Amino acid sequence: MAEVVRNVLVAALCCSGIVFFLGGTVGLLRCPDLYARLHPSTKCDTLGACSVILALIILSGFSMVVLKLLAVTFFLMLSSAVCGHAIGRSAFKSGVVPWHKPGVEPLPPMEVEEP
């Protein structure tokens, strides 16, 4: 019985992971500009990865492996966030202009204080 529950859980988590990945990819392909593309890349992707890793944790039972998997998850989340920030910032600094809908007034350019 426990076996069945575990398998169902794993399958469900994997499938949700794939769905999130797919969402991220579709967002990447469909979004109009770079700043919009940052959203699917950072959020959906991390979420998808985390669900699959959670499935693997359930699959492996509790041992040393889980600890390493958790470490991987931690660093994945950290690097995903930091990379998203760094890429967005570099795009802004190098003068990539945010996309705006034709006919809609764009936001005025703003000066950001250096920290």
Next chain:
Amino acid sequence: MKRLLVLVALAVIGVTLLYGIGKMPPMDSRASPDKTHVVPRYLGHGEEEAGAKNIITGVILNYRGYDTMGEVSVIFSALCAVIAILDREKKGRSRSGVDASRVRTSLIVTTVVRFSLPVVMLFAVYTMLHGEPSPGGGFQGGAIVGASIILFTIVFGLAVSTKRIPPGARVPMESVNMLGFLSMGFIGLAFGVQFLTYILPGLGVAAAETVRKLMLDVIELGIGIGGGIIFISIVFSMIREDRYELQQDVP
């Protein structure tokens, strides 16, 4: 015209290679010559003969240790080559192009790098010394050390890095990998066995095992430290731009 010629040459090479692989033993077979001639001994007795659960480590350090000595000489000669072509940076005075930029590094990135650097270093040392029972080893650990220091340099600037790790401290460390191999080899010669033999005669069985483990660890650490420092030195001398570009390019 040139492109056509190249394409014809590529076609000839491709057909030759495809002919060769068509005649080779099929990929997964267990009966091909390479799996029946030399390898069974490595797999069957490698653990006790070479002293490593990871047979690859055993092959690298013990059965084919001389090749690995050549390998560390290759990377040392690459360092010498890069320095002979580009020259070394000056301690604390060399700047990279990024340092001179008015755009400063993001606070978030610097903070994350500062806090993750010790973790990466710890992991690198673990990799270096854990090459015997699991994948890993000196060179991999060295590469991780090198990569983390490179990240530090890019984020904090070359001047800070060269102050922390000055050239004078790096020069002796760069030869450590070759010196580790050579010293272990000469210890073997002094005991009257062949070069790079780790089982020394005249010791008891248990003592010989311990000595072998110690010698292999020394070599692994040597490869790791030397390799890491060599990567760092190569990147430092490639990243510095204090000769001519700073005057004309960066405002």
Next chain:
Amino acid sequence: MNFSRMFHNLNYVVSVLLFLIGLYAVTVKPNLIKKLIGLNIMETSVFLFIVSIGMVESGQAPIVTEGVKTSQMVNPIPQALILTGIVVAVSTTAVALSLCLRLHERYGTLNSDEILASITDVSQLGRPWEEF
């Protein structure tokens, strides 16, 4: 060279294709960085080829652990060789890249056609290090 055999040896075929792609980049692309990327692709293709030789069906990594029989393990020698090979590849790349930096400093371009076009007479050269 029948087709099913080639499909069984998929890794070999792919490594040959990668070798050709790399060689194409090395010979045809004018940009030196592109040439070096091609060289790296060639190197990895050869490594893939060598490691594929040592593969066995449903094999395990050659690390002695409980529950793994030595007869299941793959051939460790190619892997040991390729570890050396990767180091060699990195070293070659580092040297080549530093040469690229020097070339750009001297010629102001990394396009091999332009570099070839600007050859000067060898006899006119003096003592080059005095110019720094």
Next chain:
Amino acid sequence: MNWTVNLLLMLFLLATAVVAITLKDLLAAVVVFSAYSLMMAMLWTQLRAPDLALTEAAVGAGVTTVLFIIVVYRTVRREDR
């Protein structure tokens, strides 16, 4: 089933190689080349070579690509210049 994944990885490897040598922006080519390196590490895992995967991950992602980026930054970014 395993060979399907293997085939897909191989195709991906070929695709990254082709993209890396056709892109005109050298920095982009280098970035795609780092993905090529990662795919290679995955193939090492498929071929049961964990040591090589570790080396490729550390060297390919950490050292070689950064060297390429440094050189491209210091020289030219467009292929035709």
Next chain:
Amino acid sequence: MNVFLLAVAAAITVNAFLCLYQAARGPTIQDRLISINIVNTKALVILLILFFVIGQPAMYLDIALVYALLNFVVTVALSRYVETERGARG
């Protein structure tokens, strides 16, 4: 279970193809960087799945750790370079 995991890996690989297409298409360098970042994350997940399919995940997990640690070296280095004056000029 292994077959299911492999199917998951295959699906993720197909996703990665689309990301590579975006990397080849993306107009700016940052677009490509985002795409390759996604490819890297997917690669990490595929790698983890492959470890479990092969068996002995404890032995292989160090590789994934190295990936996760060094994943952002390239991204940070490149975004740092591109945001400076010279890098922004292209």
Next chain:
Amino acid sequence: MSWALGVAADHPVLLVAVPLLFAALCPIWAMWKRSACFPWAMAGMSVTAFLAWSLIGDVSPRRALTYNLSGWRPPWGIQIRIDYVGLLMVCIITAVGLLIVLYSWRYVEHDLKPERVPYYYTLLLLIMTAMIGFSVTGDLFNMFVMMEIFSITSYALVAISGMKEAVRAAFKYLLMGATSSLTVLLAIAFLYSATGSLNMLDISLQLKSTSYVQVAAVALILFVVGFSVKAALFPVHVWLPDAHSIAPSPVSALLSALVIKMGIIGLFRVFFTVYGPGFAARSGTWNGVIDVVSWLAVASILVGAALAIIQRDFKVMIAYSSIVHIGYILLGLTVLSGNGTVGGLFDILAHAMGKGCFFMVAGIMIYKGNRRQIHELRGVGRTMPVTAWAFTIAALSIVGIPPTAGFMAKFYILWGCIQRGKYHFVVLALIGSLLTAVYCFRVVYYMFFTGARRPDARLDEGPVTMYAPAALLAAGTVFFGIFANLLIPSLTAAARLVLAR
């Protein structure tokens, strides 16, 4: 003394380990004092040369010296195997290398940025290590590793002056060299999959019974392609004139006298140690490849000589002359007659001495007054007599005029061709010799028989550490020409063994 001799015979690995130790310590030594690097390198080379020459009595054509690294027997471990050809190469490398280090001293002070001098000597020691290791190893993959060391160091040595042409030549050399190294690695892979071994003798044993003959044949083709680039055979010679003419002169001497010989040694090992004439019975590829290589060798003789004649630059002319001699050596090795092989091996020695001397003379001309063009050498015979006479004697050897080593070499090569009935090769090689005479004696004519109106008083002999090595090498060509019998009988025995395999 006898103890030291015994150590070298017991542990031939010291031939590699000692220069490597000196190379590893050289940058550390330079931290203390930069000028201390030259004596350090000199000491390293001297010890190595002493170790190498002390082996002369221990190796004969029938008895090779073997040494198992880490104590593993051959198919399992790496074996160092010093056979007669290997010992000949090691002796040439150490002797010429010693002279080149001595020659470098003043040249490098004059011509190189001071910070780079320690790394110059380190690279020199590393390249010597790698060449010695390449010549004595009995393992194919170890051969590849050593080849990579000397390739990488030679790319750097070509570019070390930082001149724009030098960097360009080095990059070209690197692209071709790295591609050829990969080809060799691919060949090793094919051979490994066919035989399952990496030891050369073991491979040749396995090849007698393997069922994968075609794979081995493909490997042979790839080996030949790879090593031909290293040896600068005709269609793939294009890197050589650039690299050899623009490198600093001691480096040119090193590359020309020793490094391109490594490609030849690689081909020799592949043709005769790994495959052997016995492989011809199993596959026609061996004979076909040998034929192709001998035709390419003749082509490089003619093309190299023709291109050398039209050069105005002295060093470029000498560089093309190297291609000619690569052709002669490979012609000798591929006619498959005992005398031809003897001639080819002997020509390695003759060419190492002659071409080393040529480049050293060219270096002295650049050192004193920056003369690179041939017509600028007017009247050198009067102002710099030792240098000019050294050049003349070496030119006699390169052309092949009787009392020199070059004559003996060419004589044996042509004798081998005649024995095998390949008269067309004889005719073509003699035409090549004639062309060689033209371009060599043109320089001699300028040196001695045309005079500058007012000899420049500043342009006297260079430093003694520069012309003495050149003169010694020139004297060596005469010595080995007269006392050729020191080597010929042993070489004949070695050649007979090689061809009987």
